[in-house]
Amino acid sequence: MSRAVVVVVAVLVALTGGVAPSSAQGVEKVDARGDASARLDISRVVYRNLPGRASARVVVPRLVRDGTTHLVLANPGSDWAYVALVRVADDGTLRTRFVRSSGGDVQRRSCRFTAAWDARANHVDISVPRRCLKGLRSTLYLQAATGLRQDYAPPARRLPQG
Numbered sequence: 001m002s003r004a005v006v007v008v009v010a011v012l013v014a015l016t017g018g019v020a021p022s023s024a025q026g027v028e029k030v031d032a033r034g035d036a037s038a039r040l041d042i043s044r045v046v047y048r049n050l051p052g053r054a055s056a057r058v059v060v061p062r063l064v065r066d067g068t069t070h071l072v073l074a075n076p077g078s079d080w081a082y083v084a085l086v087r088v089a090d091d092g093t094l095r096t097r098f099v100r101s102s103g104g105d106v107q108r109r110s111c112r113f114t115a116a117w118d119a120r121a122n123h124v125d126i127s128v129p130r131r132c133l134k135g136l137r138s139t140l141y142l143q144a145a146t147g148l149r150q151d152y153a154p155p156a157r158r159l160p161q162g
Contacts, residue, residue: 025050025162029154036151038062047142047156055127058144058153065092065117069124072143075136076158079103082136084128086115098132 026048033041039062046057056071066088074081080102087095098111111132116125126144143155 025160027156027159029156031151031153036147036149039064040067040147040149040151042144042146042151042153045144045153047144047159049138049140049142049156049159049161051130051161053127053129054133054140054142055125056142056144058124058126058146059122060124060146061122063117063119063122063124065119067147069117069126069144069146071126071128072141072145072155073128073133073136074141076139076141078141081141082109082111082128082133084111084113084115084126086117086124086126088117098128 026046028044028046030044031042033043035041039060041060041062042058043061044059048055054073058069068085068087070083070085072081072083080100083099083101085097085099089095094115094117096113096115098109098113100107100109111128113126113128113132138161140159141155141157142159143152145152
């Protein structure tokens with residue numbers, strides 16, 4: 001492979017995050033601007049449904065290192081869901097919690113998922129391993145949100161596993 005081809009492939013991977021926005025394993029959703037306070041206003045989300053994990057990159061242009069972000073993971077049309085919550089503590093560290101929610105009943109579950117909050121790059125990443133998603137099928141409903149007065153991003157209603 002020529003050096004020029006390697007450089008082009010590397011640039012494409014960097015620009016797309018390794019996944020085309022509408023591929024089976026990932027989809028990008030654009031959210032309306034101005035429907036939440038600036039520090040909570042989601043502009044877009046990239047959802048991914050991979051064999052080993054389900055994830056979201058939540059982009060908030062005026063993101064500050066403060067607040068809460070969460071990712072809902074469910075079977076399409078289901079009345080229950082898992083929710084991965086990420087909160088920035090006063091000392092700047094991230095606090096995570098994983099719950100199962102069903103009709104107002106919320107039960108804490110054990111799950112070691114990863115989260116990264118990057119205010120300089122204006123995004124929050126949440127990635128949940130498949131082993132935590134007992135009872136969910138390979139096609140998922142995913143939705144990200146921010147804050148107490150939440151800005152809900154458009155969901156990926158039926159994202160097949162890639």
